Amino acid sequence: MISIPLSIVMATGLALTASVPAPAPQGAEGIPVSTGLGRQVLAVGDGWASADGGTTGGASAAPEDVHEVSSRDELAAAVAGSEPKIVYVKQHIDANTASDGTPIACEDYAVDGYSLDAYLAAFDPAHWTGQASGPLEDARKASSANQRKQIRIDVGANTTIVGVGDVQLTGFTLNIDRVDNVIVRNLRLSDAYDCFPGWNGDTWKTEWDNLVVSGSTHVWLDHLTLDDGGTVDAEQPKYFGQPFLRHDGLLDVVRQADLVTISWSRMVGHDKSLLWGNGDGVTADRGRLRVTLHHNELVDLEQRAPRVRFGQAHVYNNLYRVSNPDHYQYSWGVGAESSIIARNNTFELAAGIFPAQIIGDFGGTGIDEEGTWVNGRRVSVLDAYNSANPEQALAPEVSGTPGPHLRIEPAPAAAERVERGAGSGLLN
Numbered sequence: 001m002i003s004i005p006l007s008i009v010m011a012t013g014l015a016l017t018a019s020v021p022a023p024a025p026q027g028a029e030g031i032p033v034s035t036g037l038g039r040q041v042l043a044v045g046d047g048w049a050s051a052d053g054g055t056t057g058g059a060s061a062a063p064e065d066v067h068e069v070s071s072r073d074e075l076a077a078a079v080a081g082s083e084p085k086i087v088y089v090k091q092h093i094d095a096n097t098a099s100d101g102t103p104i105a106c107e108d109y110a111v112d113g114y115s116l117d118a119y120l121a122a123f124d125p126a127h128w129t130g131q132a133s134g135p136l137e138d139a140r141k142a143s144s145a146n147q148r149k150q151i152r153i154d155v156g157a158n159t160t161i162v163g164v165g166d167v168q169l170t171g172f173t174l175n176i177d178r179v180d181n182v183i184v185r186n187l188r189l190s191d192a193y194d195c196f197p198g199w200n201g202d203t204w205k206t207e208w209d210n211l212v213v214s215g216s217t218h219v220w221l222d223h224l225t226l227d228d229g230g231t232v233d234a235e236q237p238k239y240f241g242q243p244f245l246r247h248d249g250l251l252d253v254v255r256q257a258d259l260v261t262i263s264w265s266r267m268v269g270h271d272k273s274l275l276w277g278n279g280d281g282v283t284a285d286r287g288r289l290r291v292t293l294h295h296n297e298l299v300d301l302e303q304r305a306p307r308v309r310f311g312q313a314h315v316y317n318n319l320y321r322v323s324n325p326d327h328y329q330y331s332w333g334v335g336a337e338s339s340i341i342a343r344n345n346t347f348e349l350a351a352g353i354f355p356a357q358i359i360g361d362f363g364g365t366g367i368d369e370e371g372t373w374v375n376g377r378r379v380s381v382l383d384a385y386n387s388a389n390p391e392q393a394l395a396p397e398v399s400g401t402p403g404p405h406l407r408i409e410p411a412p413a414a415a416e417r418v419e420r421g422a423g424s425g426l427l428n
Contacts, residue, residue, distance in 0.1 A: 037162045037185060037427055038066065038086035042220045047261030047292025047314070048403045055218040055261070057160030057183030058086040068164075073099050075153060075169075082157040082179070089163045089187060095151040095171035096193075106195035109146040112139035114196070123199050125240050130201040137198070144196040144207060151192070151208065155182055163187040166425030170229060173208040178215040185222045186427040191229030193246050203242045209249035213257045220261050225424040226250050227268040234327060245271065250301075253311070254278040258288040266297045266423030273301040277309030280336040280363060285310035290403055293318060295414065297422040298331075300324065307333025307362065308340055312400030316343040317414035319422075325352035330360030338364045339400025342381075343408050344371035346415040355379045356388035366395030373411040 042055040049055045058065070065085040067078040072095055078087040096104040107115075112135070119140060123132045132140070151172055155161070157179035163186040173192045176182050192208040199205075210226045213219050228247055236244045250267055253260055253276040267273060274293075277285050289311025298305050299321045306313060315332070322328045331347075332340055347358060355374045358381045359367060369382045386393040409417070 036088075038088065038160050040183075040185075042183070042261060043406070045404045046220075046406055047263065047294060048259045048290040048312075049218055049220045049261035049292070050404050051259055051290075053218070055181055055183060055220045055259075056158075057181060057220070058084040058158055059160065060084045060158075061086045061160075069093075071099070072097060072150075072153075072172075079153060079155045079159050079161060084158040085156075085160070087159065087161045089161065089167050089169065092168045092170065093172075095153075095169070104150065106147075109150070109195055110139075110143045111146060112142055114139035114143045119199075120239055123240075132199045132201075140196050140198055144194075144198075147195050148207070155179065155184075157181055159183070161185070161187065162427075163424060168424075172210075174211045176211070176213045176216045176219055180216065181218045182216065183220045183222070184211070184224065185220075186224075186424050188225040188227070188424045190225075190227050191231050192248070193229075193231050194248065197244060197246065199240065204239070204244050206245050206248040208247070209252050211251045212249065213251075213253045213260055215255045215257055217258045219257070219259070220263070221251070221265060222261075222263045223422070223424055223427050224265040225268070226265065226270070228270055232269070233271055248272060249275050249304075252276070252278070253289060253291055255282075256284055256288045258290055260291040262291065262293045262296060264295045264418075264422050266299070267301060267305075268299045269301075271302045273298075273304045274306035275304050276306050276311050276313060277335060277338070280309060282309070286337065289313075290400075292316075292403060292405060294405070295418050295422060297321070297418050300327065301331070302327050303329040303331075303360070304333055305331040306340075307335055307360070308338035308364075309335035309362075310337045312339045312341075312403065314341050314343075314402040314405060315345065316341075316402075316405065316408050317411070317418070318345045319415045319418040320345065320347045320358075322348070322353055323350050325350055328353055328357065331358045332367060332369075333360045333362050334364030334367050334394060335362040336364060337399075339398035340364075340367045340369075341398060341400065341402045342367065342369040342372065343402075344411040344414060345373075346411045347372065347374045349375055354388075355381050355384040359385040359394070361389070361392050361394060364394065366398050368396060368398045371408075371411055373415075378411075 061084040160183040168188040194206040250273040
C-alpha cells in the first residue's frame with residue numbers, strides 16, 4: 001500500500017482508499033490514538049496562536065497519554081504535567097462534587113465560623129467603613145481557598161482537551177497558567193460560581209473565571225460555549241445597596257499571556273466578559289497579549305467583549321447580539337496602550353442601543369475599525385463614537401498589527417456561518 005503523508009492529505013483533501021486497515025493503536029482507555037479531534041492542530045495562519053511555531057497541544061501524545069475522563073478527579077489528574085497528552089471529556093462533570101459523587105454546597109467549604117449572615121452583620125456600612133478586614137474576612141478568604149482547591153483545574157503544557165459530543169463542565173475555573181501549547185475544544189464551560197464574594201467598601205468582588213489564560217503562550221480555544229448556567233447575576237440580591245454578583249470573568253487573558261486564538265465559540269449572558277490585560281500599570285504586558293478573536297457569537301455580554309490593555313487584539317468576523325439595553329455598557333474597550341483591529345464584525349442591537357455605544361474608552365488612544373455591520377447596514381462605529389464623544393475622540397489607527405489570520409469574510413456572510421457553526425457540541 002502506498003503511504004501518503006497526513007499533511008498532504010489535509011492540505012489537498014485527498015480521499016484515501018485501501019483494503020481494510022489493521023486496527024488503530026489504542027490509548028489508555030481504548031481510544032484510537034491516530035484519529036479524532038485530539039490529534040488536530042491549529043492551522044497555519046489561524047490567528048496569533050499560529051505564530052512562532054504554532055499550537056499543537058497534545059497531538060503527539062503517546063498511546064498511554066490519551067485519556068477519557070468522567071469525573072473531577074480524573075480530569076485534574078489527566079491534564080497535569082508537561083508531557084504531550086490528549087484528554088477526552090466523556091460526560092457532564094460538576095466541579096462541586098466530591099470523589100464519591102456527593103454534591104458539595106457552599107456551606108461545606110466554609111470554615112472558621114464564616115456565614116453570609118455573620119459577614120453581612122459585621123460589615124454593614126451602617127457601622128463599618130471601608131474594606132472588610134478582621135477575623136470574619138480572614139474566614140471568608142479561607143473558605144474561598146477551600147472552594148478554589150476543588151473547582152480550579154490547572155492545565156499543564158502540551159495538552160489537548162476535547163469534549164466528546166455535547167458535554168459540559170459546570171462550576172469549574174479552567175486555569176491555563178504559565179504553560180505553553182494548549183488546545184481546548186468542543187466543551188461547554190458553565191457557571192464558575194463564587195460562594196464567597198468579598199466586600200471592598202464600595203462593591204462586591206468575586207474570584208472565578210470560567211477560563212483564564214495567565215502567563216501562557218500558544219493557546220487555541222475553539223468551539224467552546226461559555227456562560228453563567230443557572231446563576232443569573234442580574235437576579236441576585238443586593239446587599240449594602242450593591243448587587244451581590246457571583247461571577248467574575250468569562251474568559252480572561254492576563255499577566256503577559258501571549259499568542260492566543262479564540263475561534264468559533266459562543267459566549268452568552270455575562271457581565272465582565274473578556275478582559276485582556278488586568279492593570280493600567282502592568283507595563284510588563286507590553287509586546288504581549290496578542291490575541292485573535294474570530295468567528296465567535298457573543299450574546300448579551302454587558303461589557304468587555306473584549307476590553308484590552310497593552311495587547312494587540314485582532315477581532316474579525318464575529319457576531320454580536322444584544323437584546324436588553326438595560327444590561328449593556330459597551331463591547332470594545334479601548335484601554336491603556338491597546339491596539340484593537342476590528343474587521344467585518346456584525347452587531348444585532350435591540351431598540352435603544354446605538355452604534356456609538358459599541359466602543360468604550362478606558363484610557364486608550366485609538367481603534368482601527370472597519371467593515372462593521374449594525375442592524376443590517378454598514379456603519380462606521382468609530383465615527384459614531386467620536387460624534388457622540390467629541391471630547392474623548394479616538395484616532396482611527398493603532399500601533400499594533402493584526403498578526404497572522406485566515407481570509408476575512410464580508411460581515412453578513414460570516415454572521416450566517418457563525419450562527420450555524422459557533423459553540424460546543426458541534427464537532428465530531
